[in-house]
Amino acid sequence: MKPPPFEYHDPRTEAEVVGLLARLDNAKLLAGGQSLMPMLNMRYVLPDHVIDLNRVEGLSYIREAEGALEIGALTRQRDLEFSDLVRTRCPLMHEAVRQVGHRQTRNRGTIGGSLGHLDPAAELVTVATALDAIVTVAGPTGRREVPFAEFPAGFMMPSIALDEFITAVRIPLWRSDHGFAFVEFARRHGDFAIVSAAAMLEADGSGRPARASVTIGGATIAPQRMRDIEQGLVGQTLSQQLFRDLCESCRALEAIDDIHAPAAYRQHLAVVLSRRALQAAHARLNGTAVLPKRH
Amino acid sequence: MPHSRNIALTVNGERYEREVEVRLMLADFLRHHLGLTGTHLGCEHGVCGACTILLDGRSARSCLLLAVQCDGHDVMTVEGIAPSADALHPLQEAFRDHHGLQCGFCTPGMLTTLIEFLRENPDPTEEEVRIAISGNLCRCTGYQGIVAAALDAAKRMQAAPA
Ligand code: FES
Numbered sequence: 113m114k115p116p117p118f119e120y121h122d123p124r125t126e127a128e129v130v131g132l133l134a135r136l137d138n139a140k141l142l143a144g145g146q147s148l149m150p151m152l153n154m155r156y157v158l159p160d161h162v163i164d165l166n167r168v169e170g171l172s173y174i175r176e177a178e179g180a181l182e183i184g185a186l187t188r189q190r191d192l193e194f195s196d197l198v199r200t201r202c203p204l205m206h207e208a209v210r211q212v213g214h215r216q217t218r219n220r221g222t223i224g225g226s227l228g229h230l231d232p233a234a235e236l237v238t239v240a241t242a243l244d245a246i247v248t249v250a251g252p253t254g255r256r257e258v259p260f261a262e263f264p265a266g267f268m269m270p271s272i273a274l275d276e277f278i279t280a281v282r283i284p285l286w287r288s289d290h291g292f293a294f295v296e297f298a299r300r301h302g303d304f305a306i307v308s309a310a311a312m313l314e315a316d317g318s319g320r321p322a323r324a325s326v327t328i329g330g331a332t333i334a335p336q337r338m339r340d341i342e343q344g345l346v347g348q349t350l351s352q353q354l355f356r357d358l359c360e361s362c363r364a365l366e367a368i369d370d371i372h373a374p375a376a377y378r379q380h381l382a383v384v385l386s387r388r389a390l391q392a393a394h395a396r397l398n399g400t401a402v403l404p405k406r407h
Numbered sequence: 408m409p410h411s412r413n414i415a416l417t418v419n420g421e422r423y424e425r426e427v428e429v430r431l432m433l434a435d436f437l438r439h440h441l442g443l444t445g446t447h448l449g450c451e452h453g454v455c456g457a458c459t460i461l462l463d464g465r466s467a468r469s470c471l472l473l474a475v476q477c478d479g480h481d482v483m484t485v486e487g488i489a490p491s492a493d494a495l496h497p498l499q500e501a502f503r504d505h506h507g508l509q510c511g512f513c514t515p516g517m518l519t520t521l522i523e524f525l526r527e528n529p530d531p532t533e534e535e536v537r538i539a540i541s542g543n544l545c546r547c548t549g550y551q552g553i554v555a556a557a558l559d560a561a562k563r564m565q566a567a568p569a
């Protein structure tokens with residue numbers, strides 16, 4: 113298999129990328145290449161131009177500022193996995209990224225690439241939904257910020273114009289004693305999840321949740337926040353029965369039906385996984401939110 | 408050729424300069440342009456792991472990289488693992504001793520992946536080894552011999568660090 117012919121551009125600055133996007137028709141952005149390259153090899157996409165972002169300076173960083181983690185779009189999944197900042201300040205992402213693909217693909221795959229590709233079953237897309245991430249995009253009129261709730265415009269369709277590209281993502285941080293869990297069901301280790309669930313809980317003084325976030329990935333055309341579950345948790349005394357009752361609402365999801373699984377199976381997984389994620393998040397609540405170091 | 412570029416890169420410690428088509432994938436560059444046919448292509452879309460190489464020391468699938476992207480970078484292939492033409496690396500010796508290969512198609516990707524893994528994790532558990540090679544498919548061995556070889560190689564490499 114060979115990629116189709118294209119013109120290759122390797123800009124060095126954000127401004128050059130914006131300039132190329134404004135000038136070129138039918139251009140594709142190449143980040144980690146773990147989705148675009150297979151699509152090129154199989155000729156699912158036939159771009160006239162490929163704009164390689166890998167040599168653009170200043171797009172790879174992880175830092176904490178004003179109660180949020182700021183992550184450059186070209187930051188590799190493997191750098192997220194081994195970042196102490198991510199592990200200690202945003203353990204949900206740490207737990208999720210360990211389930212993304214394999215070491216060879218995490219070495220290349222980037223956070224900006226994952227979010228821009230917007231596969232509904234992608235772990236980082238589910239995490240961004242769960243954490244109310246804010247995506248920064250650059251375009252001809254400068255930069256703008258898109259809250260993740262408004263980011264998916266449809267199935268694998270981010271709300272980014274053709275002359276814009278993702279430069280960074282900001283993740284507002286939760287209190288350090290929050291509970292969290294990311295669980296997924298995939299047929300093989302490293303596969304995309306058929307369904308995944310992310311849960312986060314933050315307690316008030318009495319130990320009841322003051323804040324909750326529950327997200328189902330892979331079941332619907334974009335990961336979905338389960339607002340009714342979240343509202344049903346706030347202020348309540350947590351129990352297995354409460355989780356069981358609330359998570360039943362996942363059965364009403366407008367689930368995808370495809371060769372991997374029928375809709376009813378995805379709905380069932382969503383019920384089970386959201387409950388498991390909440391149980392695990394509850395067990396971690398008021399403990400330390402930090403996950404142990406691997407190796 | 409308008410869709411071509413000159414690139415210069417290091418492969419297994421040797422410097423190469425070539426003119427390549429920009430759409431050429433790294434795996435085909437290694438095999439057809441440099442004659443390094445140790446890197447195997449199973450699926451050409453990032454699933455089987457046979458094409459794994461180390462790019463600047465990090466494992467990556469060479470079917471998902473363009474040769475032009477490696478301009479100025481350092482690549483290591485399976486040919487670069489053995490210390491010399493008549494000696495094997497302890498990892499390769501362990502593969503031989505534990506029947507870590509049968510047809511050998513997956514072996515280049517297994518070895519390059521495990522080189523990176525054992526460098527990061529010199530004393531792994533069996534489960535960690537299995538996760539490390541989860542992105543590498545083998546049709547022959549049932550993985551048992553590969554896992555045994557990796558665990559034994561870890562011991563050998565700790566006893567005699569390269
Ligand atoms: S040939 Fe590259 S992963 Fe299969």
Ligand code: FES
Pocket residue numbers: 507508509510511512513514544545546547548
């Ligand atoms: S030894 Fe034949 S595929 Fe692994």
